Amino acid sequence: METTRQCILIVEDEPKLAEVLLEYLQQSGFRGHWLDNGREVIPWVRTNTPALVVLDLMLPGRDGLEVFKELRQFSAIPVIMATAKVDEIDRLMGLELGADDYVCKPYSPRELLARVRNILRRASLSQQEILSATGVETDLERMEARLDGQGLNLTPVEFRLLHQLATHPGKVFSRTQLMDCVYDDHRVVTDRAVDSHIKNLRRKMEAVQPGFEAIRSIYGVGYKFDA
Numbered sequence: 094m095e096t097t098r099q100c101i102l103i104v105e106d107e108p109k110l111a112e113v114l115l116e117y118l119q120q121s122g123f124r125g126h127w128l129d130n131g132r133e134v135i136p137w138v139r140t141n142t143p144a145l146v147v148l149d150l151m152l153p154g155r156d157g158l159e160v161f162k163e164l165r166q167f168s169a170i171p172v173i174m175a176t177a178k179v180d181e182i183d184r185l186m187g188l189e190l191g192a193d194d195y196v197c198k199p200y201s202p203r204e205l206l207a208r209v210r211n212i213l214r215r216a217s218l219s220q221q222e223i224l225s226a227t228g229v230e231t232d233l234e235r236m237e238a239r240l241d242g243q244g245l246n247l248t249p250v251e252f253r254l255l256h257q258l259a260t261h262p263g264k265v266f267s268r269t270q271l272m273d274c275v276y277d278d279h280r281v282v283t284d285r286a287v288d289s290h291i292k293n294l295r296r297k298m299e300a301v302q303p304g305f306e307a308i309r310s311i312y313g314v315g316y317k318f319d320a
């Protein structure tokens with residue numbers, strides 16, 4: 094059924110590549126949509142909410158990075174960035190951008206599909222699955238968190254940090270990204286403040302479950318939640 098197919102947005106200004114990708118996605122059970130101009134992306138995503146975006150970096154109309162930054166202001170849709178420059182990948186990985194993955198051109202449709210599937214699988218982990226894997230439950234409406242069924246007495250910042258990490262298992266967040274998620278007012282927060290919140294969070298979780306180590310430090314980058 095057409096409606097149950099997940100939509101993948103391909104933003105790519107090389108028609109031949111886009112065509113191959115669209116066909117491959119279609120054959121693999123996805124619905125593909127193609128845009129070839131950077132300016133069209135934000136309006137389209139706002140009205141169509143695709144499951145994932147494959148975003149070329151060099152685009153007519155508007156640069157891929159710029160598009161990505163604006164997208165992240167209102168959406169957490171998974172994004173795979175595509176670039177023709179190998180050395181660009183290293184630079185991108187070091188930036189505080191938080192794309193979900195990167196592919197280097199030329200890449201095969203097969204390689205892309207594997208990454209798409211991987212990310213979507215990660216994104217679809219339900220709260221129930223996270224819970225059974227780690228014992229962590231977060232209830233955003235009530236701002237309540239539990240570990241192994243036991244209530245955690247968290248500050249609002251600690252709660253939001255835990256919620257953000259636990260609902261995106263496997264995804265690495267930089268400290269800046271985490272702070273953007275937990276503070277609404279964009280106050281200036283230092284890396285050290287983030288570390289200190291995480292430290293308190295870990296302490297509270299370890300008090301309930303000794304040896305709890307699902308919140309991992311990623312050296313030089315930030316944190317991730319290992320489910």
Ligand code: CA
Binds near residue numbers: 105
């Ligand atoms: Ca291009």
